[in-house]
Amino acid sequence: MVTESEEGRRDFLLLATSAVGAAGVAGAAWPFIKSWSPSSDVLSQATTEVDISSLAEGQMITVPWQGKPVFVVHRTVTQIELARKDDTKSLPDPAKDADRVKRPEFLVLLALCPHLGCVPQPIGTGNYGGFLCPCHGSHYDTSGRIRQGPSPRNLQVPYYEFKDEKTLVIGKATV
Numbered sequence: 001m002v003t004e005s006e007e008g009r010r011d012f013l014l015l016a017t018s019a020v021g022a023a024g025v026a027g028a029a030w031p032f033i034k035s036w037s038p039s040s041d042v043l044s045q046a047t048t049e050v051d052i053s054s055l056a057e058g059q060m061i062t063v064p065w066q067g068k069p070v071f072v073v074h075r076t077v078t079q080i081e082l083a084r085k086d087d088t089k090s091l092p093d094p095a096k097d098a099d100r101v102k103r104p105e106f107l108v109l110l111a112l113c114p115h116l117g118c119v120p121q122p123i124g125t126g127n128y129g130g131f132l133c134p135c136h137g138s139h140y141d142t143s144g145r146i147r148q149g150p151s152p153r154n155l156q157v158p159y160y161e162f163k164d165e166k167t168l169v170i171g172k173a174t175v
């Protein structure tokens with residue numbers, strides 16, 4: 001026969017075990033939940049802010065974005081005209097210059113050749129006045145479009161926006 005005090009003790013033990021079990025599950029789940037959220041390192045690299053106020057016409061800078069190089073070019077009027085003039089040419093990867101820029105004077109490109117991933121030389125190189133990838137001889141024009149050589153595609157335009165007149169933000173904040 002079970003006495004009243006024995007019954008109370010059993011209930012207490014049952015409760016205590018459940019509580020420890022629940023705490024254990026919560027404790028074990030925490031590292032997983034934490035790992036689902038992007039680390040602050042990743043978040044800080046999700047976007048790259050670029051001050052373009054001192055980037056003079058004809059100048060280009062290379063900035064890191066998510067571990068990759070990005071060219072930011074302040075194009076000259078001649079470079080813009082050259083790109084627009086060739087819109088109607090037969091291009092290996094057809095694209096209009098206006099669809100590759102948000103402001104005609106600023107060209108933003110992922111600086112990785114779509115052929116095998118080399119970093120092309122700066123604007124003003126190659127047979128089209130754009131970018132030459134010397135690895136296997138891909139020539140890009142002043143819009144970053146492939147014109148000659150083994151690359152199958154244009155230099156990619158990453159997502160970007162102008163935060164204000166002086167600031168360009170490459171990438172999208174993920175949270």
Ligand code: FES
Nearest residue numbers: 113115116133136
């Ligand atoms: S990697 Fe650029 S041409 Fe091959």
